[in-house]
Amino acid sequence: MSLRPAAPLLAPSLLSADFTRLGEELRMIESAGARVVHVDVMDGRFVPNITIGLPVVEGLRKATALPLDCHLMILEPLRYAADFVKAGADWVSIHQEADPHLHRTLAAIRQAGGKAGVVLNPGTPIETLVDLVGDFDFVLLMSVNPGFGGQSFIPRVLDKVKRLNALRAARGVPFFIQVDGGVSLKNAAELVRAGADCLVAGNAVFKAEDPKAAVAALLREMGAGRQA
Ligand SMILES: O=C(CO)[C@H](O)[C@H](O)COP(=O)(O)O
Numbered sequence: 119m120s121l122r123p124a125a126p127l128l129a130p131s132l133l134s135a136d137f138t139r140l141g142e143e144l145r146m147i148e149s150a151g152a153r154v155v156h157v158d159v160m161d162g163r164f165v166p167n168i169t170i171g172l173p174v175v176e177g178l179r180k181a182t183a184l185p186l187d188c189h190l191m192i193l194e195p196l197r198y199a200a201d202f203v204k205a206g207a208d209w210v211s212i213h214q215e216a217d218p219h220l221h222r223t224l225a226a227i228r229q230a231g232g233k234a235g236v237v238l239n240p241g242t243p244i245e246t247l248v249d250l251v252g253d254f255d256f257v258l259l260m261s262v263n264p265g266f267g268g269q270s271f272i273p274r275v276l277d278k279v280k281r282l283n284a285l286r287a288a289r290g291v292p293f294f295i296q297v298d299g300g301v302s303l304k305n306a307a308e309l310v311r312a313g314a315d316c317l318v319a320g321n322a323v324f325k326a327e328d329p330k331a332a333v334a335a336l337l338r339e340m341g342a343g344r345q346a
């Protein structure tokens with residue numbers, strides 16, 4: 119049994135998209151080959167920014183068949199996590215740093231029918247997840263401090279991906295590893311080689327001169343990383 123999905127996934131982050139044309143942006147990434155959409159939900163409390171909420175997720179659900187990956191950067195995620203699944207999210211991830219009751223919130227996401235993920239800020243060690251292995255479907259490693267798109271990748275996260283990959287192999291449990299923040303053509307292959315299965319990219323896709331070509335180029339790099 120492989121512990122990783124068949125092919126690495128690219129999840130363009132709508133945070134960097136044109137919010138006046140979200141339907142078109144979805145169609146563009148879909149036709150370019152993206153198979154997941156990343157949706158950054160921020161509450162202005164856990165992070166210093168406010169973005170998307172439940173009504174927008176409901177709208178996105180009607181506009182695309184792609185899985186919606188909702189990254190909740192909110193305090194007290196248990197209050198809303200199942201509601202995001204009901205609104206149309208397929209994957210819901212919650213921050214380790216925002217929730218003292220991770221086990222309960224992960225169970226609520228799964229019970230609502232979603233894939234449950236835990237997110238770790240750059241400074242939060244992977245060892246904090248050891249006693250939850252089996253209770254989540256994926257781990258999202260932040261490679262920037264959450265709150266804003268367009269920041270620079272923090273290089274030491276690469277080693278964190280490797281260590282999480284080793285932990286997965288040692289435990290033999292098939293969760294997938296996602297990386298979010300500052301992903302670009304410069305680091306995509308290396309991240310996949312280190313063990314990442316899903317890369318989130320905002321600016322590298324939507325702020326590129328040719329976003330469709332950027333998706334294709336990132337997917338190519340990721341494929342090369344998997345083969346290496
Ligand atoms: O969670 C996030 C920020 O908190 C975003 O998903 C992330 O920053 C993606 O944007 P970029 O690829 O431009 O860094």
Ligand SMILES: [Co+2]
Nearest residue numbers: 158189298318
């Ligand atoms: Co995100």
